[in-house]
Ligand SMILES: Nc1ncnc2c1ncn2[C@@H]1O[C@H](COP(=O)(O)OP(=O)(O)OP(=O)(O)O)[C@@H](O)[C@H]1O
Ligand code: SF4
């Protein structure tokens with residue numbers, strides 16, 4: 001098992017290298033660089049500009065720049081943001097916790113909706129409950145987060161004036177009131193992300209449970225004289241969980257992608273908004289670092305999906 | 320083979336006490352988009368203590384539905400018990416609550432299904448799955464239940480039982496899994512074992528072994544068996560009495576010797592003719608489709624005899640009304656006007 005994980009991590013290295021090459025090349029080929037503004041600024045003499053570019057290695061050929069970046073990266077030097085003028089790793093460490101808290105809570109919310117609703121609906125297919133749950137899940141799944149996000153802001157912030165619609169990381173004060181302010185400003189982004197994901201997963205949980213519920217071993221469990229509740233939890237859910245856990249782990253990359261949009265709507269100073277600003281400003285080191293961190297997360301979640309899958313299903317063995 | 324015949328004849332209290340299961344005029348229908356499928360449409364049959372009743376009939380005639388209804392394992396909806404009674408040890412179980420049914424399942428009536436490959440839960444060890452029944456009905460602790468599970472595996476001749484209890488179903492072959500299913504069904508010493516085509520999905524050589532184990536367990540535990548099968552040969556070898564089903568109804572019922580010596584229903588005659596030789600048939604998987612024609616639709620069955628479309632002796636009267644099951648000799652009943 002440990003060996004399997006280690007081997008998977010080793011296999012991940014070439015993938016990460018490949019990703020970084022592609023990213024780097026694409027960014028290098030893209031028009032514009034962070035010194036464009038400088039170039040059009042008549043106050044900066046041309047020779048100063050050229051010296052600056054040379055010192056940052058911006059005019060070197062792509063492959064030289066790539067290897068410079070790679071070796072710096074391996075040494076733990078993630079580079080320096082052209083725009084914010086601070087180290088990229090500091091920048092990421094500043095932004096990542098916010099994103100992780102918002103994403104983490106929203107995914108927990110999603111599971112807390114999807115698991116009970118999906119299972120309950122599947123055990124009573126075509127009942128009123130099932131039909132209502134299905135309809136709501138369909139609506140929730142069809143509405144894009146930017147739409148629900150704006151709807152939430154209009155209703156809860158503008159109309160009711162209950163919740164702030166701009167996320168602030170620099171809330172003054174401490175203790176309970178400070179914490180409460182943080183909770184209040186997180187409610188909407190978490191709810192928007194969580195409800196969307198919850199709707200998608202409810203449909204998946206329902207169909208996973210429906211797949212299991214008609215299998216022979218469930219009839220065997222019933223023939224033993226077990227109560228329905230025990231059958232559902234011990235025999236049905238335990239098996240339906242296998243595809244669900246895999247899906248949840250594998251959908252994390254998409255969740256990060258979705259979080260970028262939500263962070264923009266609610267101005268959450270997370271890693272998503274960092275990426276967007278960096279892209280708009282052609283801030284290559286930040287773009288590289290953020291995409292790289294996300295790639296690592298994707299690979300880790302893929303590995304986690306496989307490990308969990310094998311742990312839940314005794315038919316899988318690691319070799 | 321004559322013991323079944325004599326047993327059938329005494330009347331009164333003794334006979335009722337011997338009757339474990341008495342199904343009378345059972346009708347189980349399924350709601351579908353096309354209408355109600357009358358899967359079981361007036362079936363009557365009984366099982367005595369300690370006997371083996373063979374139930375035969377071709378695919379789709381309602382054997383499984385009848386068996387599952389005895390334990391109320393039919394999904395309702397779409398299924399519905401439209402009519403009839405099922406007396407278990409003198410008590411009608413049709414009106415019983417789900418909780419009352421649960422105390423009968425496995426504790427008093429065990430069941431083994433056709434598909435050993437899919438009947439066990441893949442995520443629990445076979446020991447855990449047998450122990451689950453024991454802990455539920457016998458109130459055993461975790462440890463004691465696992466020990467008993469190993470003993471049960473030993474009884475069904477699984478080599479190395481104390482080690483094998485900790486294996487998962489995918490580590491067993493089909494035949495071995497069916498042994499596990501039998502061990503599980505018999506773990507609480509039920510009075511009746513319903514075996515729904517327990518060997519159909521298995522290899523020919525394995526089939527005989529499984530039947531042997533069932534016969535051995537029956538002797539050891541003194542239980543009754545309701546053996547559902549396609550194979551007339553299996554019935555000839557293991558059953559004392561036989562019920563032949565056709566299109567949701569009982570066509571004929573007789574002690575096994577009488578049925579083979581003197582089949583009265585044209586359908587039964589066809590079935591028996593489809594066996595090459597009775598004494599070797601147990602090892603041959605004889606399919607019953609040998610009779611030309613096909614089963615009538617259960618959505619809208621014909622008014623008269625359901626076998627009429629395939630019957631060599633069909634007469635105009637046969638098409639008017641369903642011939643009732645009548646006794647032609649002691650213990651021998653047939654639903655045919657001949
Ligand atoms: N859930 C259901 N919905 C609709 N029809 C059903 C359902 N279950 C069974 N039936 C119908 O009931 C009839 C009897 O089925 P059953 O499974 O009892 O046959 P069987 O005698 O056991 O056949 P086999 O030998 O193939 O196992 C079939 O025609 C089948 O289509
Ligand atoms: S009742 Fe008529 S059609 Fe039916 S089996 Fe007897 S002879 Fe044939």
Ligand SMILES: [Mg+2]
Pocket residue numbers: 382383384515516
């Ligand atoms: Mg069947």
